[in-house]
Amino acid sequence: MSRTYESLSAELRQGWSDDAQRVYDAAAREFAAEVAARRAVGVAVARARKASGLTQVQLALAASVQQAEVSRIERGHANPTVSTLARIAQATGSRLELVAVGERSA
Incomplete structure (x- = not known):
């Protein structure tokens, strides 16, 4: 009989102290935010690449990164490092901008 990860995880966490559960919950929220941020960066890179009419291979060559890294x-x-994102922005004719969470660029 197999068990899902969720059921096994919930069972194991039942014995955790309140402090341990709070630390876990905070780490889980931070991880989810990081994953969401990486996805948002990826969407922005893909949009910029497509808007500039480049394939992943062409972007990789222009930005001096491997095509597999562009895909990832x-x-x-x-x-990706800021340096990699800056090269991608330059290759796509885009602008790399760091914006505080909750703010929008003008």
Whole structure:
């Protein structure tokens, strides 16, 4: 009989102290936010690439990164450096902008 990860995880957490549960919950929220941010970066990179009429291969060549890395970034599976994102922005004719959470660029 197999068990789901969720059921096993819930069973194991039942014995945790309140402090341990709070730490876990905070870490889970932080991880979810990081995953969402990576996906948002990936969507922005894919939009910029497509708007500039480039394929992933062409972008990779222009930005001096591997095509597989472009793919990972676009899917939200990579943690690109600011330098990599700046090269991608330059190659797509875009602007790299860091905006505080909750703010919008003008």
